[in-house]
Amino acid sequence: xxxxxxxxxxxxxxxxxxxQNLDIRTITMGINIQDCRENDGKGTGKKIYEKIVxxxxxxxxxxxxxxxxxxIPIINKRISLxxxxxxxxxxxxxxxxxxxxxxxxxxxxxGVNFLGGFSALVHKGFTRGDLALIEAIPETLAGTxxxxxxxxxxxSKAGINMDAIFMMGRIIKQTAELTGDRDGLGCAxxxxxxxxxxxxxxxxxxxxxxxxxxxxxxxxISGPGVVLNAxxxxxxxxxxxxxxxxxxxxxxxxxxxxxVGRVASRRLGVPFGxxxxxxxxxxxxxxSVADILESMxxxxxxxxxxxxxxxxxxxxxxxxxxxxxxxxxxxSGAFIPVSEDAGMIKAVEDGALSIDKLEAMTCVCSVxxxxxxxxxxxxxxxxxxxxxxxxxxxMINRKTTAVRIIPAPGKKEGEWVEFxxxxxxxxxxxxxxxxxxxxxxRKGRIPAPIHALNN
Amino acid sequence: MxxxxxxxxxxxxxxxxxxxxxxxxxxxxxxxxxxxxxQTILQGFFTMVMVVDFSGSTVELAELKTLxxxxxxxxxxxxxxxxxxxxxxxxxx
Numbered sequence: 098x099x100x101x102x103x104x105x106x107x108x109x110x111x112x113x114x115x116x117q118n119l120d121i122r123t124i125t126m127g128i129n130i131q132d133c134r135e136n137d138g139k140g141t142g143k144k145i146y147e148k149i150v151x152x153x154x155x156x157x158x159x160x161x162x163x164x165x166x167x168x169i170p171i172i173n174k175r176i177s178l179x180x181x182x183x184x185x186x187x188x189x190x191x192x193x194x195x196x197x198x199x200x201x202x203x204x205x206x207x208g209v210n211f212l213g214g215f216s217a218l219v220h221k222g223f224t225r226g227d228l229a230l231i232e233a234i235p236e237t238l239a240g241t242x243x244x245x246x247x248x249x250x251x252x253s254k255a256g257i258n259m260d261a262i263f264m265m266g267r268i269i270k271q272t273a274e275l276t277g278d279r280d281g282l283g284c285a286x287x288x289x290x291x292x293x294x295x296x297x298x299x300x301x302x303x304x305x306x307x308x309x310x311x312x313x314x315x316x317x318i319s320g321p322g323v324v325l326n327a328x329x330x331x332x333x334x335x336x337x338x339x340x341x342x343x344x345x346x347x348x349x350x351x352x353x354x355x356x357v358g359r360v361a362s363r364r365l366g367v368p369f370g371x372x373x374x375x376x377x378x379x380x381x382x383x384x385s386v387a388d389i390l391e392s393m394x395x396x397x398x399x400x401x402x403x404x405x406x407x408x409x410x411x412x413x414x415x416x417x418x419x420x421x422x423x424x425x426x427x428x429s430g431a432f433i434p435v436s437e438d439a440g441m442i443k444a445v446e447d448g449a450l451s452i453d454k455l456e457a458m459t460c461v462c463s464v465x466x467x468x469x470x471x472x473x474x475x476x477x478x479x480x481x482x483x484x485x486x487x488x489x490x491x492m493i494n495r496k497t498t499a500v501r502i503i504p505a506p507g508k509k510e511g512e513w514v515e516f517x518x519x520x521x522x523x524x525x526x527x528x529x530x531x532x533x534x535x536x537x538x539r540k541g542r543i544p545a546p547i548h549a550l551n552n
Numbered sequence: 553m554x555x556x557x558x559x560x561x562x563x564x565x566x567x568x569x570x571x572x573x574x575x576x577x578x579x580x581x582x583x584x585x586x587x588x589x590x591q592t593i594l595q596g597f598f599t600m601v602m603v604v605d606f607s608g609s610t611v612e613l614a615e616l617k618t619l620x621x622x623x624x625x626x627x628x629x630x631x632x633x634x635x636x637x638x639x640x641x642x643x644x645x
Contacts, residue, residue: 102639104590104601110642111562111632165614168634349642356641 110349117322118384119350120170121357122377124160125298126367127177127305127313128152130214134184138192141185142199149176149203149212152312152367157208159364167360169353172319172519176204177303178214186226193233194240201241211286213303215246218293221255221542231261234268238283239275245301251291251488253495257543262488265289266481266537270504273473277506280514284503285436285468289484291491291498296371297427302464302499313370314362315427318354319377320346322384324414328392339393340413347374347417355422373427374418375463376410378438380521386410386431387440398440399450407431408461428497430463436516436523437468445524452483452526460490465499470514470523473506480504482533493546557607558587558636561620565629567598574627578619579604582611598629603636 113119133144153176160174178200185193197215204212215237217227234246248265251257269289273281288302295306298315305313327346331339354372362369378386387398390406411431419425433455435441444450452469459465465487471480484500491498505514508525515522563571572589579586584604591600609616617633624631 102636102643104592104599106643107560107562107601107639108599110639111564111634114634115630115632165617166635167638168632169638352641353638356637 113323113349114168114170117326118319118379118381119323119353120172120319121316121354122319123173123175123298123300123317124156124171124357124361125175125177125303125315125317126153126156126365127296127309127315127370128179129305129309129311130179130181130184138185138188138195141188142196145178145184145196146199146203146206150206153207153209155365159361163357163360163364167357169357171357173210175209175298175300175303176207176212177298177305178212179305179307180216180218181214182217182224182226182230183307185230186224188226188229190229190232193229194236197233197237197241197244200244204243209243211243211245211300213245213247213300214305215244216248216304218249219261220249220252220258222258223261231264231268234287235271235275235283238272238286245286245303247288247290247293247302247304249290249293250484251492253292253492254545254549256545257291257485257488257492259485259537259543260540262481262484263537263540265484266477266479269480269502270477273504273506280508280516281473281503281505282516285501285516285520288499288501291488292496294427294497298373299375299377299428301501309370310368312367314358314365314367315370315373316354316358317373317375317377317427318350319379319384320350321376321378321386321389323350324376324410325383325385325389325392328389336409340409343410343413344417347414348421351418351421369424371424371426372418372422374415374422374425374429375427376414376431378432378434379519380437380439382439385438385440386433387438387444391440397447397449398444399454403454404457404461407433407458411462428463432464432467433458433462434467435469435526436514436521437519438521442521442523445526452528456486456490459487459498460494464497465491465501467499467501468503468520468523469501470503470505470508470525471528472510472525473504473508475504475528476532476534478532478534478537479528481537483528485537489543492543495548556636557605559604559606560634560636560639561602561604561631563598563600563602563624563629563631565598565627567593568627571598571600571627571629574623575602575620575631578616578623582616582619583608584616
């Protein structure tokens with residue numbers, strides 16, 4: 098036998114690709130743009146555009162070649178940039194909007210479906226550049242197609258910037274209103290973080306952190322369908338055994354990411370950064386994290402026991418994945434977006450899953466309240482308070498948390514928003530009707546927790 | 553890491569006359585060398601795994617896949633083609 102892998106193993110792998118939606122979710126090229134500053138927004142935009150085209154010209158083509166040659170579906174090719182606020186510091190909001198248009202042009206030119214990095218890191222305070230960029234977010238997300246924006250508002254080391262949270266409540270509302278004709282689609286491209294990571298390959302929160310190299314390739318894997326199938330095959334295993342089965346499965350999934358990363362890195366001449374071990378669901382049937390929880394024995398995702406089931410799943414995926422890759426990074430955990438996961442959508446429809454339960458679940462998984470539609474008339478202060486809660490969870494637990502929430506203009510609880518494609522569709526969820534306005538209006542900075550003082 | 557030129561072709565479906573002949577004919581015309589074949593009937597389903605060397609191929613990989621795909625539809629079989637490294641990476645450290 099010229100080949101050392103058994104037939105059963107070969108068939109197992111083929112089944113993963115054919116029947117269980119195994120794919121590489123994204124190859125994301127991080128590009129440093131700190132050398133792209135010119136005197137105005139247009140000049141800076143042009144320079145960034147030229148650099149992106151120079152660096153990423155072959156990204157999509159190489160991805161497609163690997164997909165064909167290896168028989169591994171690679172769904173997205175994307176780009177992340179240095180947080181733009183660091184580059185455009187000193188320019189006005191109107192100038193930053195001009196720069197943003199060039200980012201969109203660059204994404205279209207090189208053929209990537211999303212480009213991240215219209216971002217600011219403001220966990221401790223704002224520079225003038227940060228303020229200009231944040232104010233430019235609504236118009237940029239409404240006026241561009243592929244640009245994604247993120248703002249880091251808190252860290253475990255710095256505390257929570259409540260001024261920024263107050264501001265982002267309003268920015269999210271404005272973004273939704275400016276894209277009201279598309280159910281507030283702009284908000285699907287905007288995420289706020291606590292403890293944002295610098296090498297995240299997943300959108301909308303990807304940016305190329307200031308500690309990163311000139312250019313790097315990061316890989317986001319997928320595979321809820323594969324894990325689901327593995328769990329379904331062992332209906333009688335106890336949870337310790339099940340954790341082990343998930344670990345083995347996660348190992349195999351991650352190895353495909355490692356392989357694609359190494360090959361792509363060599364062919365593009367760009368260093369391989371990390372594999373992100375997140376289980377990223379899609380709206381496709383069976384490609385759902387909620388379905389995994391239900392196959393563990395929950396009648397519906399979101400019922401009592403969901404947090405425990407998710408904690409076990411998330412940990413097992415990390416343990417298996419960590420063994421499979423030379424460098425693990427990014428967000429690395431199960432995602433629980435609502436609109437992008439058919440099982441989550443069903444759970445909300447059936448009344449099993451609320452925002453409160455989702456918030457609890459974000460304590461034990463990556464990343465946060467993700468792709469959640471709420472009534473369009475939700476107050477900016479309420480959105481800010483939702484963000485503050487998530488940021489507090491991240492800060493205290495020293496993990497990344499995020500909020501990507503869509504106050505769907507004109508929509509009420511129980512109605513639907515439709516984004517299409519990977520962004521999916523979602524029922525509008527109920528938010529708590531009582532106000533947090535006076536709390537949010539205090540603003541200021543919540544100090545870092547005592548365990549930040551660990552030096 | 554050297555990129556090898558071996559492919560794994562898997563065939564799944566109902567057993568019938570001419571499966572191996574049909575597929576090996578395509579491979580022979582493309583000058584693709586068959587290194588190993590194993591086949592079984594698994595729960596009534598015909599399953600075949602072929603290891604082939606693609607290095608001397610006279611056609612591009614994409615075209616070979618198209619040809620095999622067409623043959624698959626004709627014989628009502630599911631034919632997939634993957635690079636051997638995937639299997640090595642996934643199942644061996």
